[in-house]
Amino acid sequence: MESRRLLALTALMVVYLCVGAALFNALEASNEMARKVDLENDIDRFLGNNTCVSREHLHTLLFKASRDGELVYYILQNKTHLDRWDFSGAFGFSISVVTTIGFGNLAPQTMEGKILVVVYALVGIPLMLLLLAAIGEKLALVFKRIYKLNVCSTKPQVNRVLNMALIILLGLLLGFIAPATLFHFIEEWHFLEALYFCFTTLSTIGFGDYIIGIHEQKIKGGSLHETYEVISYVWILFGLAYLSLVIKYISDLLIQKAQKVERKTVRRLEAEIGRFNGDLGLRKTSEVVPGRSSDSVCLENGTAGVELLSVNYI
DSSP states (O other), rough: OOOHHHHHHHHHHHHHHHHHHHHHHHHHHHHHHHHHHHHHHHHHHHHOTTTTTHHHHHHHHHHHTTEEEEEEEEHHHTOOOOOSSSSSHHHHHHHHHHOOOSSOOOOOHHHHHHHHHHHHHHHHHHHHHHHHHHHHHHHHHHHHHHHTSSSSOOOOHHHHHHHHHHHHHHIIIIIIIIHHHHHHHHTTHHHHHHHHHHHHHHHOOOOSOOOOOOOOSOOOOSSSHHHHHHHHHHHHHHHHHHHHHHHHHHHHHHHHHHHHHHHHHHHHHHHHHHHHHHTTEEEEEOOOTTTSSTTTTEEEEEEEEEEEEOGGGG
């Protein structure tokens, strides 16, 4: 990428980030302050009703609880078996590492585990990228065949539009609508929350505010729970490949638009130079001057000679 394009892209990205910061600030800041006030009121109310508890001891307890919210959930649910680091839980954590999703709800606490994450990710991330690229190629072939379907044989342009719409609908159905419906039923999330989880997961944002297979209400355990998690992992792999194709398509489309604008600008510049040359009575040089390009032109205006380079050399 040329330096001027890099500067323009950097400036556009900075503006985009500033707009995003302003929007999220307007939406979330006041809500966070309201939740902080509510929590402070709950603490004051609790201390007022339980005078035997000191504020310092309560703050210490809350600080410990805030360091691992999932562990607090297990304690509140009176669970004697912790399944976050059993094989299925550890398998899900491994997927979150090699796919770079990194939900954030689970992380190793031992120094040995943290070192293992670094080594494991260095090898696993390239392998996962290769796998996703291979899956993406297969999906691209499927989409290419769908795009060549002869749905409307009389009008090719309409046929292409219908085929593209079919590809988009299949992607939305299998990548978002069907999984979100499943998560809405099993996890008891709002459907929009389930869609939000699907996008943040497949885009590898992975905030960790919604996690499958932890607080689900419809499936308590056993083989059905394992099947549910396996289906979710398969969906993540194919969904990552599909969304990568969509993002690549959008980025390629933006690049094509930028190149089209650039070509139009160059043609407009060439036309302006052509009109300028015609108005001033420019003529092609009949003889090639040694050490001078044959594409150069000469302008005679009185006794002065002005040489202009061809637009091909701009």
